[in-house]
Amino acid sequence: MSGPFPISRAAALAFALLASQAAAQAPGAYLAARSADALGAVGAAARFYAEALEADPGNVALMEGAALNLIASGQIEAGAAMAERLAELAPDHRVANLALVAAALAQGDHVAARERLAEQPDAFLPLTRRLLEAWAAFGAGDVAAAEAALAELSEPPIFRLFADAHLGMLRHAAGDAAGAIEAFERAEAAASGPTTRLSLAHGAALEALGRDDEARELYERTEAASRLGDPTMAAAIARLDAGGATVAPVATMAEGAAEALFGVATALGGDSGRRFALAHARLSTHLRPDLAPAQLLIAELLQGDGQDEAALAVYAATPASDPLWARAQIGRAGALEALGRTDAAIEALRALVATNATSLDAQLALADQLRRAERFDEAATRYDRALELAETGGDPDWTLYYQSGIAHERAGNWPVAEAHFLRALELEPDQPLVLNYLGYTWVEMGHNLAEAQAMIEKAVDQRPDNGYITDSLGWVLYKLGDFDGAVTWLERAVELAPVDPVINDHFGDALWRVGRRLEAQFQWKRARSLDPEPKDLARIKRKLAVGLDIVLEEEAEAARGAASAGDGG
DSSP: OOOSSOOOHHHHHHHHHHHHTTGGGHHHHHHHHHHHHHHTOHHHHHHHHHHHHHHOTTOHHHHHHHHHHHHHTTOHHHHHHHHHHHHHHOTTOHHHHHHHHHHHHHTTOHHHHHHHHHHOGGGSOHHHHHHHHHHHHHHTTOHHHHHHHHHTOOSSHHHHHHHHHHHHHHHHHTTOHHHHHHHHHHHHHHTTSOOHHHHHHHHHHHHHTTOHHHHHHHHHHHHHTSTTOOHHHHHHHHHHHTTOOOOOSOOSHHHHHHHHHHHHHHHTOSGGGHHHHHHHHHHHHHHOTTOHHHHHHHHHHHHHTTOHHHHHHHHHTSOTTSTTHHHHHHHHHHHHHHTTOHHHHHHHHHHHHHHOTTOHHHHHHHHHHHHHTTOHHHHHHHHHHHHHHHHTTSSOOHHHHHHHHHHHHHTTOHHHHHHHHHHHHHHSTTOHHHHHHHHHHHHHHTOSHHHHHHHHHHHHHHOTTOHHHHHHHHHHHHHTTOHHHHHHHHHHHHHHSTTOHHHHHHHHHHHHHTTOHHHHHHHHHHHHTTOOOHHHHHHHHHHHHHOHHHHHHHHHHHHHHHHHHHTTO
């Protein structure tokens, strides 16, 4: 069959230039391509695969690498050109066929898309194939064939959910809003609750039939289900309040196919399918450039591969008018932080909060960023504001009290921190992270040691392979004078978290107290080499110089002196 994607002369020239760059270095290009591929550097990988192809132009594996990485890096026309070459040598190749069908749909060529889907059915993931078959049939005006394609997605249950969601969008686009609602209701039941894209489409169908109150209830229920709120649902509610007309989220073949590819990309988003997920998401935005959720997914996938500069460019493409713009700014701040530009990240979030003062999402993002930057006083203030916002919509999630407690504890506001940790435990009893943090802090302060031990033991039971929680149990035993028990648990903690300076330091102290002094000095030296906090480093050096016994005597004397001074004597 003829290729469905008409390659422009400019694209062909661009691809030829890409393929010929540094051709003299082609023998090393393959290794460079594999290295870039492994690192998730999709742009560099595409370039090096093209260079390697210069020396071995018929190599299918190199073509696959080039095509996949060109598409994943957003170079869709060059990727489609490579897919044409790849399909000639490997007609059933998955990447090539996916790219060429998406390209055909983007051009409005439902005939070419349906032909390729029919001729190479095994070249597609089953879910992708049926969804694209349905939207290509819709583009041809064959709604019955479209519904028949979706009916093939009966198992597993997640396929049925996708099928009903797309059946609803397809029916609404075909003018059958009542039939769309039936399909959306089945999809919502299968999803065990509302989701943003499904509720947006379902609500639009309800509004089309004048059932605005039901649409509002759906939007509000979906927003309430999100811990941080749902800006897309909030925008839909605001539009209803203003009397604005609804627009079906999908009206054309290309828009439906974009939703399909975005949905599959989301399902594939784990580590094992990250590159293929990225390709699906890129093709989705090629079909529909304004699909902001897909753009954010692309940026998140790039960040997951450490490609933060590329992610910044994607976040920047989200227009300020889109409900997801604030989420894009939060993502942008995360990318800036990953690039070591912490001050820029904080300033970006400050600007966001200044224009979105009632956004819990924005306040929490700024608070988290300040906490990670160890600006704990500022972080605590922002967490307090986030708690105020969260409390207006009901009881905040336990995680917010936990994070706020950490910031207040590190800022020296222990009474507030303790109250927040205890509140977190009221909301989520036996939560191991909270049990550990509160229990460990009590141990460090010498308070409630028996209760702290019980809390930490409960945390260890739930997270036996967590080195930090195991360290807490060893340390409480140390504080209680059970040095043999402390050694047992702290040795286990060091095995679980071997490069943590605090855990190695604790283990050294316990070893010293049971008479294993050479081993203690070894652990202190190891702790010293692991970049401990300045205060801890000074204590470690002193222990290495004079031993733990003298350090403890010096600390006790200093404490007595401080107490005497406090008593005025």
